Amino acid sequence: MTEYRPETRAVHVPHPVVEGSRPITVPIYQTSGFTFDDPAVMADGMGRPDGPYVYGRYSNPTVRALEEAVSGLEGGVAAIATGSGMAAINTVLLGLLKPGDHLIAQRALYGGTAGMINELVSRFGVEVSYVPEHDPAALRAAVGPRTKLVYLETIANPMCQVADLPAMCAAARELGLVSVVDNTFATPLLCRPIEHGADVVVHSTTKYLSGHTDVVGGMAVFADDALYRDVWHFAIELGPSPDPFAAWLSLRGMQTLGLRMERHCANTRLLATRLAEHPSVAAVHWPGLPSHPSHEVAAKLLPDFGGLFSFDLTGGRAAGERFMRSVRLALVAPSLGGVETLILHPATTSHRSLTAAELARHGIGEGTVRVAVGIEHPEDLWADFEQALT
């Protein structure tokens, strides 16, 4: 290198050589591309997902480590990491559907997904039917000659309906349909949809997988190699790839997923159980409670019931707003799955454009509060909720 001028040497920084040891954590390969001694090797890498690294939009070692980690947890054969959960969902939907195709989705859907399905219908000529997430007979009845895909969520937002994945995925398979399951709320620690027959699992890794409210990311995990290769070829053109640093943050967060999920679930159980007995609370929506309509399905499918729940205040909208202003420890914020407890009043924020009747159709009351329970000490959380209720 010393034969070159400083301008040139500043560009060609020598790489440190690691010999006889290797880093314990995955390094951040903050590079947009890769260089080759043999151009033929580069050509090979551009044509397949499992070839040499070529370009950051195709793959990157840090991103690949995250893909393999999540794919391994979900029991898939391969995965595609993306820059957001919506990017993963859209990559899969756009990569698998064509104009005229028919999609069957469950009624309760994440807002962004519901919006994207409306776009597919209005802009791309896809047709959609909605069925309850626990009803394989309704799924069979909705199938037509152009039906291609079934879209489900393990646990839905904010009422926590749990999909009957074994029944719904089996019906989809029997009918020759691709089943896609959003497993964001459950995480692979509570449910691995591929074990129940799902073909594709999607995640917002922004939430529990990363877990620290510091990164936005997504993932699509595939049960089948041919399906993965199809979507990968589409994805490298669509370009949803994540930044290596974002992938690294997710890898770092994921190491404590097991500990965090245990605490999220235990804290939620305590809050949900105590709130259900509180005089200011009309109802608690958490599938761990026998009163929840999905309790039976959930008890069969899940070892625990997750870290998110909603509850209805007896005082309606005014009580909901008052509760939001009265908490001291819980933070008023969108999102979920991080270590901090976050609360949201759908009627005045995320769903503020809906009338009372429309809210009711979504199962959301004017006094409904959504809680994404963090990993704080449960008694500190309870003390905060109790003071905010009085």
Ligand SMILES: *Cc1c(COP(=O)(O)O)cnc(C)c1O
């Ligand atoms: C947040 C979320 C998404 C969207 O993920 P982003 O990372 O925000 O793009 C999709 N599905 C579910 C269930 C989510 O909670």
